[in-house]
Amino acid sequence: MNDLSTPSQLALRAAAATPIGVARRVRGLSDRAIAWLFITPTILLLLAINIFPLVWTVYLSFTNYRANRPNAPVNWVGLDWYRRILTDPDVWAAMQVTAHFVIWTIVIETLLGFALAMLIDKKFRGHGMWTTIILLPMMLSPAVVGNFWTFLYQPQIGLFNYVVTFFTGGDPSSFQMLGDVTLSPWAIIIVDVWMWTPYVMLICLAGLRSIPDYIYEAAEVDRASAWRRFWSITVPMALPFIMLAVLFRGIENFKMFDMVNLLTGGGPGSTTEVASITLKRAAFESWRTGYSSAFAVILFVSVFGLANIYVKALNRVKQR
């Protein structure tokens, strides 16, 4: 038997290798103290880059501070910004635009993602190649996606209008996806669905692959129909994964900025001005730091609150 084969031997070797000074210092520390020693740097880092900015943002939201006017006096305004934001029809319009975008992208991406996962889950020829092709959009940068979809949507030279009118007839330049009040919200939804459905598909696929085969075999023995197997086994067992995908996409799309900014800049008018664009304009174009801090706090509380309720529901589903 080798002398390093037992944990005690290993510990002895490690202790022997520890410098005497360090060993003396550590020997006097309790387990709890050592635990604190290890996690303190992480806690300090979290405090510096997460907690402090959050607390500072909350503080700023009660002041009239402007980052571009460092010499101006900073006054306490109490809940004034919160009151103004919550009663501002433009802010509510932005929240409605955000809700429209979040809800529709989630519904379509979930349905399509799950359907694609069901397809990919079957073994067929070229299965690997198709999976890679489907995943490609997700691997692109949102900046690249936003730019090339701007060209695809161009009414005179864009491929999108050409394909649509190829099937429906008419002049490709007879409609504009990005400049039309009715179509532009759908234009950004189409791009998000194109880009992020593969992500939902991947999570759903993980769910489908986690269902043990013996459950399906037992159902087949019981002569359950494919439809029955789908509703009684596949959907309930994949549901926690689907809900997880919905949570991730929901949070991500609630704060969607880059793609919408590149595609429409919030226009035409304010038709596609999602909350994050309104926030960015207030914070870094108008430099209303206090106001935008209050807005950021409201958005944070909304997302955090909704996500918490959702996670509780997710846990209930998992426990079933």
Added chain:
Amino acid sequence: MKRRSVVAMTAPAVVLMSGLAMQQAHAQSNPLTLCWAAWDPANALVELSKDFTAQTGTPMKFEFVPWPNFADRMLNELNSHGTLCDVIIGDSQWIGGSAENGHYVKLNEFFDKNGISMDDFMPATVVGYSEWPKNTPNYWALPAMGDALGWTYRKDWFARPELKAEFKQKYGRELDVPKTLDELHDIAQFFQGREIDGKKVYGAAIFTERGSEGITMGVANFLYPYGFQYQAADKPYDMEGHVNSADAVKGLEAYKALYDCCTPPGYSNSYMEQNLDAFKSGQVALQMNWFAFFPGLYKDPNVGGDKIGFFVNPGEKVHASQLGGQGISVVSYSKNQDQALAYIKWFATAEVQKKWWALGGYSCAKSVLNDPGFTATAPFAADFLKAMGEVVDFWAEPSYAQLMQAEQKRIHDYVVANQGTAQEALDALVKDWADVFKEDGKI
């Protein structure tokens, strides 16, 4: 002993020489960074600045940012007290904020010491690019790049006999440079959807951009001539009845009418670059754009030369054009302020101003613009001179970005997104602007 004394004698000399050499190397290797927008005149300035480097030995570095991101990028830099830029050619509307927030060095004393007089520059450019508060002798920049919003047209299309005849029959006048904005609308409508040389063309490329300042600049060229005023002449910040006057409403309606009838398909978010593309690709008969681009357009192999014509913004009730252009300032956070001031001193000289214009930059110096031969120097020179005599600028207040955003939203909502009426859009704008000024304690 002898050897030691030689070493002792030569060592200080070597140290001194190497110190001097290092100092000289430092001076030569310490470049002066100039920040501006990335556009045609910036290339001309790079060329011009080679003379400065040749004269002073100061190498130049340039930080040029595309226009849609220019304000964001540079104002972030200034607000964070960044040291990237030593010299900045900032937009005219930044002057109030940059002066009040201490971003720019005040230049009065420097001008006095170096014999630089603002009387040597066109009055509109001094007010627009240098002064804060406006119309007071407090200078924060030297007028560097004069600019205004003008128009180009397809001279070759206008000259076609069959089109001339058809236009005359339809409108009862010659197909010529429009004298009013109504006439401009007619011309744009005449060309809209017409087939020329087997290609479908459109009336006019105008500014409709939502994100930065595009539609605000574009609509200004219609609002001002119809009688829009930012405030009462005798009562600052009194906007009611001026911003939303009946005349202003007419101007806004005229801009929307032009957008609805006569722009290329998908023209809902276009600024200077998109207009240049539309014109250069032979898509449009008329193009709204800054004079700064006209030298480049005149040289364009496809649409330049005798195919292009230029005209100043047509009048309606009055003659007026949106002011563009910028002044050159020294950034107060710069570590090379002496060199930066030396650059401004050099740039202000008459010879440099003359060369600046010759290279494609728009000088604001009277020595260049009032030269009897100036109007013959370029096909757009006379129009530029005329435009600079009638320019109006947007607010230059410290809160200009907030004021700009409000107008961008209200105008885009009405013109592009078809929401509400012109009167409602301008009423809402008055309220938005009043809120900003209240927040600033101005009213």
